[in-house]
Amino acid sequence: MGLSNPPPVRWLTGSAAPAATLREPQIAGQHGNGNGRSPAHGFVATPRRVAPASFAIDRMQVEDLSVSYGSKLAVDSVSFPIRQGEVLALIGPSGCGKTTLLRSLNRLTELTRTASLTGRITLDGIDIAAMEPTSLRRRVTMVFQQPNPFPMSVFDNVAYVLREQARRRPKRAALRAAVHEALARAGLLDEVSDNLDHPALRLSGGQQQRLCIARALAADPEVLLLDEPCSALDPQSTKVIEDLIVKLREEVAVVIVTHNLQQAYRIADHVAFMYLGELVEYGGVKGIFGAAREARTREYVSGAFG
Amino acid sequence: MSAVGAPASPGAVRRSESSSSWRLSDRIGLGFAWLLGLLFCAVAVSIVIYLLIQGVRYVRPSLLVTSPSAGYTQSETGGFLDPMIGTLIVALLAMAIAMPVGIATAVWLSEFARPAGLARVAESTVEMLAGTPSIVLALFGTIIFESPALGFLSQTSGGIVFGRSFFAAGAMLSLVALPLVVSTVREGLQAIPTHVREASYAVGKSKIATTRRVLLPAARPSVITGAMLGVGRVIGDTAIIVVLLGATLNLEGVGGVPLLGTLRGTGSTLTSYIYDNAPTGDYNQPNKAYAAAFVLLVIVLALNAGVDVFARRAKELRWG
Numbered sequence: 001m002g003l004s005n006p007p008p009v010r011w012l013t014g015s016a017a018p019a020a021t022l023r024e025p026q027i028a029g030q031h032g033n034g035n036g037r038s039p040a041h042g043f044v045a046t047p048r049r050v051a052p053a054s055f056a057i058d059r060m061q062v063e064d065l066s067v068s069y070g071s072k073l074a075v076d077s078v079s080f081p082i083r084q085g086e087v088l089a090l091i092g093p094s095g096c097g098k099t100t101l102l103r104s105l106n107r108l109t110e111l112t113r114t115a116s117l118t119g120r121i122t123l124d125g126i127d128i129a130a131m132e133p134t135s136l137r138r139r140v141t142m143v144f145q146q147p148n149p150f151p152m153s154v155f156d157n158v159a160y161v162l163r164e165q166a167r168r169r170p171k172r173a174a175l176r177a178a179v180h181e182a183l184a185r186a187g188l189l190d191e192v193s194d195n196l197d198h199p200a201l202r203l204s205g206g207q208q209q210r211l212c213i214a215r216a217l218a219a220d221p222e223v224l225l226l227d228e229p230c231s232a233l234d235p236q237s238t239k240v241i242e243d244l245i246v247k248l249r250e251e252v253a254v255v256i257v258t259h260n261l262q263q264a265y266r267i268a269d270h271v272a273f274m275y276l277g278e279l280v281e282y283g284g285v286k287g288i289f290g291a292a293r294e295a296r297t298r299e300y301v302s303g304a305f306g
Numbered sequence: 307m308s309a310v311g312a313p314a315s316p317g318a319v320r321r322s323e324s325s326s327s328w329r330l331s332d333r334i335g336l337g338f339a340w341l342l343g344l345l346f347c348a349v350a351v352s353i354v355i356y357l358l359i360q361g362v363r364y365v366r367p368s369l370l371v372t373s374p375s376a377g378y379t380q381s382e383t384g385g386f387l388d389p390m391i392g393t394l395i396v397a398l399l400a401m402a403i404a405m406p407v408g409i410a411t412a413v414w415l416s417e418f419a420r421p422a423g424l425a426r427v428a429e430s431t432v433e434m435l436a437g438t439p440s441i442v443l444a445l446f447g448t449i450i451f452e453s454p455a456l457g458f459l460s461q462t463s464g465g466i467v468f469g470r471s472f473f474a475a476g477a478m479l480s481l482v483a484l485p486l487v488v489s490t491v492r493e494g495l496q497a498i499p500t501h502v503r504e505a506s507y508a509v510g511k512s513k514i515a516t517t518r519r520v521l522l523p524a525a526r527p528s529v530i531t532g533a534m535l536g537v538g539r540v541i542g543d544t545a546i547i548v549v550l551l552g553a554t555l556n557l558e559g560v561g562g563v564p565l566l567g568t569l570r571g572t573g574s575t576l577t578s579y580i581y582d583n584a585p586t587g588d589y590n591q592p593n594k595a596y597a598a599a600f601v602l603l604v605i606v607l608a609l610n611a612g613v614d615v616f617a618r619r620a621k622e623l624r625w626g
Contacts, residue, residue, distance in 0.1 A: 106508060108504055108507060108508060111504065111507065133507075134510045134511065134512055135510060136510075137507060137508055137509065137510040137511075138509065138510030139510075141508055141509050141510070142504075142505075142508035142509075143505075143508075144501045144504065144505055144508075145501070146499070146501055146625060147625070148499065148501050148502045148505045148625050150502070150505075150506070150519075150520045150523075150524070151520075151523055151524040152523060160506075160511075160519060160520075161509045161510075161511075165511065165512055165514070165515040201624070201625070212505065215505075215509060216508070216509060218509070219509050219510055225508075
């Protein structure tokens with residue numbers, strides 16, 4: 001499938017030297033060595049189904065981000081990069097600010113009236129606060145916990161994203177190719193190609209969620225945000241979606257919030273562990289699950305709390 | 307209640323909780339609830355059965371296709387074609403006003419509602435309208451439609467505006483339907499989970515595009531339900547018709563233009579026909595009244611059945 005959206009060259013070169021704000025431990029070497037060392041600290045690891053990322057390009061930078069609802073601080077000066085070519089998993093117990101952090105990446109936090117935000121988030125070097133929210137959200141799209149296809153046909157769910165705001169045009173025929181492509185990228189085309197006109201809400205839960213991913217991909221985003229996309233799904237559907245996420249990481253930068261540590265271990269390349277609004281540790285997946293620097297991370301991944 | 311305390315036979319599965327462990331006062335309360343519920347059902351069923359029997363006795367197909375006319379016997383006074391057409395006209399006129407205004411109000415209250423003070427005022431206005439007796443609206447309507455500026459909506463003779471017409475009645479009846487449309491559509495919109503709206507914003511859609519292309523289609527069953535409830539209320543209203551539609555049993559057009567003339571003119575509906583033909587009314591032809599009441603009841607029951615169907619359909623396609 002390849003890169004549908006090749007990033008500018010300057011970011012390719014920029015990725016060689018990560019931003020100074022990173023608190024990333026030097027574990028990059030662990031990525032590909034595949035020495036089979038089982039992680040310590042009691043985390044029972046399933047084999048990673050995923051080959052290590054072959055490349056990583058910085059697309060977004062979160063710099064010193066704090067988000068509060070009224071006087072309650074939900075995210076406390078967090079900094080990390082988001083890279084194309086990699087899956088970044090945000091883990092942590094409930095209420096630790098993962099979802100708030102994710103929602104601030106495409107400014108959905110603005111929909112909450114009490115939310116206020118400090119710090120800076122950039123997309124390809126441009127501050128997202130300076131962008132039009134609708135155009136930012138076409139470049140940084142999001143999939144939610146509950147599968148939520150719109151109450152229209154499978155085709156129209158995807159076509160809705162491709163059409164300009166509230167317009168009905170362009171008509172169906174003009175959009176067919178783009179709709180098919182988005183459905184194919186989400187691995188759903190083969191299952192629904194015969195009934196594109198059926199109501200999307202009649203699909204199974206796993207298919208609905210993949211339709212939501214197709215919808216999010218139809219906008220041809222640079223970054224795909226996933227908020228616990230598998231928590232309402234059965235194991236088979238979860239596996240299909242996990243495989244899909246891993247496949248997508250080369251085309252878009254993927255950020256996934258998950259409660260499921262095993263899932264983070266299976267599919268993520270980098271993991272950010274959050275606790276009480278703070279980013280406790282950001283690092284490669286083997287580092288976080290095998291040799292975390294912070295005691296709290298070690299305790300969390302070994303199941304001591306959360 | 308006779309089975310209370312009876313020992314369960316071995317092996318039998320108790321399907322529901324036994325009330326034998328309840329306090330006496332709770333058991334009496336439950337008994338009362340049953341009694342009153344059955345009583346209400348009995349009242350409703352007896353009204354329907356009584357009207358069905360009377361209706362079947364008096365309804366003749368000819369009544370539905372002949373206009374009322376003056377006469378000395380019931381066989382000479384014709385049927386109620388004109389009142390049926392009148393009912394149709396006021397329902398269409400009232401809903402033509404109530405639907406757009408009601409949907410717009412519901413969307414604004416549910417999705418925008420800023421500034422908050424204005425939203426509160428709008429909300430209590432709608433609630434107040436729902437609680438206003440229709441005779442009060444009718445009285446208010448006479449003041450509005452007798453004003454010279456609105457003379458073109460009814461007939462005028464010698465500078466005096468008559469103020470009674472299908473336009474006047476339809477406009478005031480729309481206020482009867484409006485609260486029902488607003489509350490039903492609003493409930494439909496509020497039943498849509500927040501994450502569905504956010505899913506639309508999260509692919510770069512504006513609020514207005516989301517409302518137009520996602521929320522309103524999702525609330526369509528509620529819109530239809532609201533329309534049916536509104537129509538049911540409009541065609542059942544009597545006070546506004548009696549006061550604002552004029553007292554003619556037949557459609558009396560004004561001016562030469564066919565449709566416009568009718569709308570500016572006077573007439574009757576099934577309710578005013580029943581009112582006039584009831585034993586206490588001006589014409590006292592109970593047989594005709596029962597026949598018309600039967601027709602009205604059948605229409606209203608059909609609308610209620612339609613509401614049920616759409617309410618069920620709305621539940622069918624839902625987000626988990």
